[in-house]
Amino acid sequence: MSTAKPLRKLDDLLDSRLMAKLDAVDVVSRKIFSGKMQGERRSKRRGQSVEFADFRPYVHGDDLRFVDWNIFGRLDRLFLKMFLEEEDLSLIIALDTSASMRVGNPDAFDYARRVAMALAYIGLVNQHRVSLVGFSEGRIERASNLRGRRKAAEVAQWLLAREPEGGSGFEPAMRLVGTSRQGRGVMVVLSDFLFPEGFEKGLAMVAGRGFDLFALQVLAPQVVDPSREGGITGDLLLVDSETGVETEVTVTPELLKIYKERLDRLCGALRNYCVRRDIVHMVVESSTPVDTLMLEYLRRRGLLR
Amino acid sequence: MTSPASTLALTWVTPVAGAVLGASIIAPLVALWFLKLRRRKRVVSSTLLWTRSLADLRANTPFQRIRFSWLLLLQILAVVAIALALAQPEAEGLGSSGGRHVLMIDRSASMNAVERLDERGRELSEPVTRLELAKKAAKARVRELLGGGWFSSRASDVMIVAFGSRAEIQAPFTDSIPALEAAIDGISPTDEGTRLVEAIELARAFTANDRPDEIESALREAPPAIELYSDGRIADLDRIAPREGEPVIYHRVGQTTRNVAVSTISADRPPDQPDRIQVFAGLVNPQFEPARVTLQLAVDGTVRALTPDPIEIPAAEDRGGVFTPGRAQVVFRPIEQRDNAAIEVAIVEDDDLRDDDAAIAVVPPARRLAVLLVGDGGFLLRTLLEGLPAERFASVSVAEYDAMVEDGTYAGYDVVVLDGAIPKRLPTGRYLSFGATPPVEGLSAFGSHSSVFPRVVRDEHPVFRSASLDELFVSKMTAVQADRRFQVLAESAEGPMVVALDRSDLHLVHVTFDPLDSNWPFQRSFVNFVANAVDHLGRAGDSVVGRTLAPGEAIALKLPPGSSAVELALPTGRTERLTPDAGGNISWGPVPLAGLYRISFATAGRTERDERLVAVNIADAAEARLEPLETLQLGTTSVQGIAVASSSRGALWPWVLGLGLLIVLGEWWYYQRQVRV
CATH class of the missing domain: 3.40.50.410 (von Willebrand factor, type A domain)
Incomplete structure (x- = not known):
């Protein structure tokens, strides 16, 4: 269990030093989504921006304001000038708030909240529409449509109010997220993906539905290697924090070896699943500094620029 | 037949109970141990990976390999100790x-x-x-x-x-x-x-x-x-x-193994020095290293001589399984002693078996015998007996002897020699007879044999000391039949030639032929035989017993008529009262211990008590080893x-049980220490 001090305020989630660094970072979507409001992001939707996109023949009912009269003069035919519309980007941060996240030193849940805060801050600063979704026990809690730097405190408040409890219910939670989305965009799922029922059905609920999906698998160092200090050793009765199921374990080198193989297989399966569905998967230990993750790893993986 | 292979240190009074308990508890204990393993509770984020890993592990091995655990070890030890205690081990x-x-x-x-x-x-x-x-x-x-x-x-x-x-x-x-x-x-x-x-x-x-x-x-x-x-x-x-x-x-x-023994003792008066006693002693060393001992010679309990230098006894040898103890002989300078005496030769040094460190011989008083020859003009024996160093010698006819028997004067002679004479009866006494068969119960004549020579001779008997019968030839011999009470000392193919009777009241050596009917008078063995026989008979039943007994034999003595208040003093100091029979005979035994036995008794008309001594020595030299x-x-x-x-x-099970309980305590302490971590 975590021995770090609990997170109480915005600074605990995101310190000013990192905040300053993040001001110059933006979220990159590999896809172009239509937004709801005019924003700073080029949209697929033809709109009213100054950036020319294409021509198309005029049809009855088109706005005559967009007719290219020069072409009409040369060709005597009506063509409509089409411009790219600049829209806002929807950034959805799904945070696993199941009990299983409260593990390790540094605590995986706190780490995930810090990452969520940092991502949300980037989104807010860049005038994106930021939505936070916490999921556990198949339910979701959300803070939707936050926009602008001023909302950072609200985001922090929301994150600080989250406490991990219960099981994850990943699939129903993702179904809810997938069906009630308020616009396409970038979705970052922060979870350990250690779901007894598996991660596939849950990811299927959001993959291929217009989201540019990032799966950030946050694992505590003690989960990655139980033989580390504070890990699992000796004759133990392990109690699952989500289900309460008790498992008698006698940790032996042989068992540890099998455990690590199992973890590798699980991560490998998640990675393969993500690759097939154009999802970016990334495993991150909660001991990794958040700024390193944000400014190096996520940039390298194309989520930030 | 069973042959225990080696020394066993323990006895199990109830081994089956212990074995049953041990077998019935240890196996279930090992099984239960896994069930009751005290595991620390630990809340983890998810047991997903652990359950799958365990499943993988168990899929590979149906049974988990038993792991070393102090708890399991202590529990097994405790059960083993309690099972052993139940078997009630006892040492040795x-x-x-x-x-x-x-x-x-x-x-x-x-x-x-x-x-x-x-x-x-x-x-x-x-x-x-x-x-x-x-x-x-x-x-x-x-x-x-x-x-x-x-x-x-x-x-x-x-x-x-x-x-x-x-x-x-x-x-x-x-x-x-x-x-x-x-x-x-x-x-x-x-x-x-x-x-x-x-x-x-x-x-x-x-x-x-x-x-x-x-x-x-x-x-x-x-x-x-x-x-x-x-x-x-x-x-x-x-x-x-x-x-x-x-x-x-x-x-x-x-x-x-530390022991040296006095194996033999001999004390005799030299014929030319009857007032002195010559003592010989034989020593045995059964150890495989030489021994040096000092001997002391005591007469009636008073030390009279001590060997000036330690006597070397060579080490024993074991050649091809034949054990030969080291031996040494010691001859003491003759000591002056006229009276009867108990001569004791003892080793001064201490060893681990004291009983064989001394040997005793009882020597009769210096006294010469009175010999009576009964016969009618036997020239040969008369000449021979006159030459013996007797205190008194007389020759009488058969009729005179019968008269002496009647008036009791015969009792003044120690040995009566019958030279072909047959008296009317043989009263209590010691007799050497030649030729005619004397009137003794159990001995009867039934004819004669001619041309006889001896076939079997008991050379070890005192009468044949330096008296070989190898050259003896008898032309005519009386055929006699002797019952079991008689001892045949020399025997021919036709029958006994020399017989002996040792009764408490009568001692007899009888030669079944007349020496004149043989070539014996021309041989030196005849002279020796007669001298030996007279000497042997003269000492028999004497006031002191010259013969040494061995432990296990019985003391049998004839006391003078009218003896009473007979007491036997044992070497241990204990005194026993004995009652003589009508003939004055006493017997006691078997004698258990070596040493000097004193028989004292009162006789009518004398104020002083008389005494007889019997020496008992360990006869078996093998006991010294x-x-x-x-x-x-x-x-x-x-x-x-x-x-x-x-x-x-001692019974060991309480200790084993205590050990078991200690182990249980240790196990409990160890468990408490572990669960508090």
Whole structure:
């Protein structure tokens, strides 16, 4: 269990030093989504921006304001000038708030909240529409449509109010997220993906539905290697924090070896699943500094620029 | 037959109970241990990976390999200790298979050796004899065989036999521990030799007849186990072969070897110096290293001489299994002693068997014999007897002798020589007769033989000392028949030539032919024979007994008529009252210990009490060898000895139980320490 001090305020989630660094970072979507409001992001939707996109023949009912009269003069035919519309980007941060996240030193849940805060801050600063979704026990809690730097405190408040409890219910939670989305965009799922029922059905609920999906698998160092200090050793009765199921374990080198193989297989399966569905998967230990993750790893993986 | 292979240190009184408990608990304990393993609770984020990993692990191995754990080890140790305690281990025992046991306890001279170290070489708090060790071990064995224990219901019958040169049943088959212990306590030490055959035959005979009303069942019953408590120095071991199914257990007693013995003593008055006594002594060293001893010569308890320099006795040798002890002879300078005396030669130095460190000889007073020749003009014998150094010599006719018998004057002569004379009767006395058969019960003449020569001669008899009959030829001999009371000293193919009778009232040596009918008078052996015979007869039944007895023999004496208040003083200091029969004969025995036995009695008309001395010496030189025999060879079977413990055998199970409880406490402490982590 975590021995770090609990997170109480915005600074605990995101310190000013990192905040300053993040001001110059933006979220990159590999896809172009239509937004709801005019924003700073080029949209697929033809709109009213100054950036020319294409021509198309005029049809009855088109706005005559967009007719290219020069072409009409040369060709005597009506063509409509089409411009790219600049829209806002929807950034959805799904945070696993199941009990299983409260593990390790540094605590995986706190780490995930810090990452969520940092991502949300980037989104807010860049005038994106930021939505936070916490999921556990198949339910979701959300803070939707936050926009602008001023909302950072609200985001922090929301994150600080989250406490991990219960099981994850990943699939129903993702179904809810997938069906009630308020616009396409970038979705970052922060979870350990250690779901007894598996991660596939849950990811299927959001993959291929217009989201540019990032799966950030946050694992505590003690989960990655139980033989580390504070890990699992000796004759133990392990109690699952989500289900309460008790498992008698006698940790032996042989068992540890099998455990690590199992973890590798699980991560490998998640990675393969993500690759097939154009999802970016990334495993991150909660001991990794958040700024390193944000400014190096996520940039390298194309989520930030 | 069973032969214990090696020394066993423990006895399990109830081994089955312990084994059953151990077997029934340890295996379930190991199984339960896994169920009740005290695991620390630990809340983890997810057991998903652990359950799958465990599934993988179990899929590979159906049973988990047992891991080392102090808790499991302590629990097993505790159960083992408690199971062992339930088996009631006792130190220095042999266990029992039930049935009947004959405990044979050696009480020969060598068992009087003093042991100063225990079987592990540690010094004992106080020295103890081998016999005491054997008795203690036998009593412990009795308790072991009959004591039972928890869950034990066996019932052995035990018999106690003590043996030396003779065997004696101390207790018949019984399961009464007090009776058996009392019987063992009643075994007293002796200086006898060691003969086991009689003991074994006695036990076997007793086994066959102890339940005459249950012959069938007795026959079906297995022969009793023979348990021998001895140092293994048994003279007749080669005559013993165990029967089929007859177990023999040899409890080896003792370990000391330090001993030197006075094996022989001879004290005689030289013919030319009757007032002096010449003493010879033989020494035996059974150790495999030379010994140096100092001898002292005591006369009636007063030391008269001491060897000026220590006497070297060479070491014993064992060549090809033939043991030869080192020997030395000592001759003392003749000492002045006219009266009868008890001569004792003793080793001054101390060793572990004191009983054989001294030998005693009783020498009669310096006295010359009075000899009476009865016959009608026998020139040959008259001349011969006149030449002997006799105090008094007379020659009378048969009629005169008969008259002397009537008036009692014959009693003034020590030996009567009958030269072909047949008196009317032979009263109490000592007689040497030639030719005519004297009127003695059990001896009868039935004819004559001619041309006879001796075939068998008992050369060892004193009368044949320097008197060989090899050249003897007899032209005419009276045919006689002698009953069992007579001893045939020389025998021809036709019948006895020389017979002897040693009765308490009559001593007779009879030659069945007239020397003049043979070539004997021309041989030197004749002169020696006559002198030996007169001397031998003259000493027989004398006021002091010159002959030495061996332990186990009986004292038999003829006291003067009218003797009363007879007392026998033993070497131990104890005094016994004896009652002579009508003829004045007394007998007591068998004598158990070596030493000087004094018989004192009162005679009518005398105020002073008379005294007779009997010397008893250890006759068996083999008893001097103390080194215990490791293995008994009985026929084709070797029986390995089991060392008898000098310390008392104690029950170990309380200690083992205590250890078990300590282990439980340790296990509890260890568990508490572990769960608090």
